[in-house]
Amino acid sequence: MMSGSPKEFGRACWNEVYNRIIGAVVFLDDNSAECLHWDGGLFNLLTGGAVAVQSLSPFECAKKEHKKAVFITQSTSTQLQTIREIIRNSDFVHCILISCMSLDVVYLELNEGKDVTDIVSAGKAFSEATKQLEGMLVEWMGKKQCSTEVIHVPIFTICPTNAVFLTPPYQKIYPSFNGNLIPESNSIDLYTLNSEERSQVRRLASGLNSMFESMNLKEDVFYMGVYSSLVAGVLENSPVCLARRKNCTNPVSLLIIDRTLDLCGITSHSMECLLDKVMSVLPRFPGHSNDVAVDMSPLCEANVITHPDDIQLAAGCLYHADDDACTQTFDYMINKSQKEVMFDLYNKLSKIDVQKSPGPKTLLKVTPLSVEKIVIASKGNYDIIGKHIGVLQQALGVVQTLKSPKRNQMELVMGLERQVHQSLAASRESTSVLHQNLLALITHVYSLTGTEVSFNKQHEDTLTEMLSVAIFEDHKTLLSNPDPGMATPEGCAEMAGKIMKKLKDVSQMRKILNKYTSVLKASESGVGYEYVGVLQQLVHEMTSCERPELSDLRHRHDGLKDILRTGFNMLTSKKSRSAKHPLDNPTVLLFVVGGVTAEECKQLHRSMITSGVDNALIIGSTKFVNPVEAMRDALDI
Incomplete structure (x- = not known):
């Protein structure tokens, strides 16, 4: 069984921090501050001995009498520049840099563009990054008599419940490729991405690796979706992860899933869970x-x-x-x-x-x-x-x-959603629902229909025109970062065209799947149709006593020895009956890249419990998300 829980992992990380803050001014970035909130908040630092707590900002500095600083940071290049400015405007003689990101990843980012293959493959990236960062701190302090310490403490999780964890530092990670939901090439690896996206994949994989190391977990990696395959690839092949798996003993099945395979659940306003309602209104x-x-x-x-x-x-x-x-x-x-x-x-x-x-x-x-x-x-x-x-x-x-008056608006959208489900399921052809100028609902509809429905071009042209008008009239609230071009009809028409392209991409996301192409199923009551999400279908089949083949859930193999053992079977889409199954391990950790709702977490846990299997289920994701946020993530607006 698993050693500890995600909540115990997070608490242990913060205890490492509390041991180092006595007499220090503590500077935190926003993501670390959010994680601290879920561990007890500001007073944990003040009662633990910190003399002051400040945000990690280039406009902050310490009082002259404060000589010790602790920086809790994700160690991005921008944050390191900020630390430089704070140190230069203060009078520290003792600086501790607590990097929430593993130093082997920081090393790659510090040396972007350089050939560091030998150092990385030899497992020396961590120690080299420590030396590099310590040297930077000494240089910034500019004193002959000063002391520095650089350590890695993987602060990146919060735990709303004992069986759910979220990752605030990775809240903006989304399964996209140079701004596209669908990669331009079928042959994709890390270097298909731009440098920022590549860094995000490495950071997410590194965070999971740090958690597994602390919890003594040795994972079998499964994935569903192109982006998740990249995260799985880093976990399977990076030297740090390989070294950790040699020493860890507790087996766990890690399932990494792209959110974009199913946007219906998170763009739906039909919420049973009270927390989802609160997150959507306030x-x-x-x-x-x-x-x-x-x-x-x-x-x-x-x-x-x-x-x-x-x-x-x-x-x-x-x-x-x-x-x-x-x-x-x-x-x-x-x-x-x-x-x-x-x-x-x-x-x-x-x-x-x-x-x-x-x-x-x-x-x-x-x-x-x-x-x-x-x-x-x-x-x-x-x-x-x-x-x-x-x-x-x-x-x-x-x-x-x-x-809130917003609740009445949401009730209206819920009614429209119900009509959409029944209408699309009954006709399996284009309907007038596309004329509803509600962007979250439209995203829901396109994800719901997938490749099963081809919308009438005239209807889509009408929708594009309506979107253009809506953007012109209400671009300040409709778009998260409107630019001045939105004040012109031409700019709005261009934006509407881009949104329509993204919506068509949304409808194609399940095209890569074999079994879970449809999320619209006949209701168990025999009346009408209902949404059954990809995650729900996966967990239902995974826990079935018949053990059906999970053809859409790919398993990362151990490399050459598996090719030798299985011959050419692994190159075909059909898996052998001896293939790994997630329930082969006592714990299943399902991680969704791009956000989940509280309702999904509740339903998935309920499915696992009622199935009668003994395996434990832990759900992780980048964040809790509401319909408007989910729509903006998918359409990048």
Whole structure:
């Protein structure tokens, strides 16, 4: 069985940091700060001995009397330049660089364009990077008497539950190739990518490798999707990974899946899971990808105008690592129904209720108003607020979600989605649903139909025109980074054309699959059709007692010895019956490149449990994602 869990891995990493911060000014990049939030937050550093905590910014520096600095960073070239500026504007004599990225990858990036093959193949990249970075720190401090330390601590995970982990530093990684969803060539390797994309693949693979080393895991790598094949290739063949597998003993099946094979689940507004609803309605917590900003003005006197940008009042959030009751509620927001979460919140709030509202046992239904009433009764009572700040933030977040006008908009889109499913399944031909000018829904439709439906050209031309008009009228909110050209009809028409090309690519993503080409299945009730995602189909077949052949799930072989052992069988698409199966190992780790929803995590775990197999399932991904974010990732807008 596995040694430890992803949550224990993350905690062990932060303990390594806490051991080094006494008397230091700590500088963190945004991704490390997000990871810290899920381990306990700022006070972990301050109570652990740090004299100050600051963001990793070229505009920051330390006070004259502060002589020790700890930098917690992903060690990108930009961040190293920032560290240089901070050191030069401060008076440090002791600098510790904690690289969250493995130093063998940092070495490749520091020496981009140079031939370092011999050093890498000899396994010396890590030590050479350490020397190089220590030399840079000494040079920047410019003192004869100074000390430096460079270490690797793989801080890159957060754990919303014990069986789910996300990777904030890799939140922007998406299965694309030089901006395209589909690679231009069938023959693809790392050097088909541009240098930034190549670095992202290496960084993601290196992070997983560091986790496996800490947890003593030796993986069988399976993959589905072209991008995932690249990540699998690095894990299988890099010298660092090869060396680690020789020493690790606990077997695990690692399944790496491209999100782009199925965008339906994450662009759907039909959400059962309360956390997905909150993530879709409330803005992100500033600088974070996996928590939301809760408007705290109902509890205090501040007159907030533009939450969460108004700096008069700090935003609240959902996750509170140091409060067991809150972590339990967060787990419920993923794994239990909305009704159960509401009763849970009401029950916890009733213990601090200053107005003595009806007890939870006497209520037939807990509404947003009944929860809000208890919360607002605490307004201005800062003793109560201070003691119960976590549950109050969670309650406000849920209330603000369920009362938001956005919920009505989402209900409308949900109704449209249901009509789309039944219409497409019944006719299997183009319908007028493309005339709906809702970009997330359109992305959902194109991914849903895949290669099974060819849309009428006239309908698509009409849609392109509608998109062009929508971009012209609303480009500031529709596009994440609008450029000045969007103010002209010509610029909007060009953008609409690019979006249509991406949508057509989305519909082709499952073309490489054999069995999971369709995600629209007849409902088990016998009435209508329903969406059954690629991940859900994979887990269902993987856990089937009949052990059907998982032809779409490729397995990374060990190299030449497998070719000799299997002859030419491995070169054909049909696998031999002796092929590796994910359930051959006691733990299955399913990692989705490009984001998941909380609902997917819940359903996949439920499928695993109800199947009756004894294997444990861990789900990892780059981030939690909502429909609008998923659409923007896929269409790159």
